[in-house]
């Protein structure tokens with residue numbers, strides 16, 4: 001497993017196991033995820049990609065049947081210890097979901113929401129909103145209608161708004177759970193360009209069903225199968241010379 005990344009390690013996972021009730025859904029996962037890179041999680045439906053992604057900001061805590069063992073460190077800080085403030089953790093490790101989910105409020109208020117909760121000064125909010133919308137590649141399309149309802153935006157614009165909303169609280173990591181699966185090809189391409197831009201400043205982890213997308217935008221790829229992490233490496237290596245037969249079978253379309 002590569003662990004001497006050019007920019008260092010951002011996320012360190014050691015022997016992570018997860019159960020939903022009796023269902024042992026993740027088996028002893030260990031992986032180091034590099035800083036300032038895009039890492040893609042691929043694998044057939046139900047293999048645990050989204051479950052594992054949600055472990056990285058303790059989103060599974062919200063599921064009562066779910067139990068986790070093992071360690072996850074973000075920038076050297078363990079996140080499964082008792083003293084961790086999960087609200088602060090989710091600010092550090094933001095998440096963008098499959099379906100754009102803006103709040104039913106204005107474009108401005110969507111982006112201002114997080115900074116306000118986290119105590120940003122009133123006179124700083126305008127600047128934060130503008131910067132986040134610019135970084136989310138949406139400013140040019142909405143700067144003259146910041147007070148319009150976010151739900152009036154197109155699906156692709158809503159997804160970029162959700163990214164801007166995540167950026168507004170200055171995360172270290174952004175988790176994307178199939179962010180383009182509800183979008184058309186043009187909106188998808190805008191989000192992919194944005195992800196490539198964002199990796200300069202953030203560590204990105206993306207779950208995708210779309211192998212072309214993984215090949216286009218990720219630096220590293222992890223292949224999961226039935227709750228196991230089968231193989232992890234540079235994307236080029238995983239797609240061109242996988243070490244495991246199961247990886248090869250999956251990427252060549254023999255199953256999944």
Ligand SMILES: Nc1ncnc2c1ncn2[C@@H]1O[C@H](COP(=O)(O)OP(=O)(O)OP(=O)(O)O)[C@@H](O)[C@H]1O
Nearest residue numbers: 020025043044045046047048049050051052063065
């Ligand atoms: N909230 C939940 N409660 C109980 N079991 C769950 C829950 N979410 C997922 N699972 C189970 O955990 C396993 C992994 O599911 P998960 O959604 O993480 O897989 P996935 O690889 O992301 O799938 P897909 O590509 O279809 O989204 C599956 O057996 C699934 O049924």
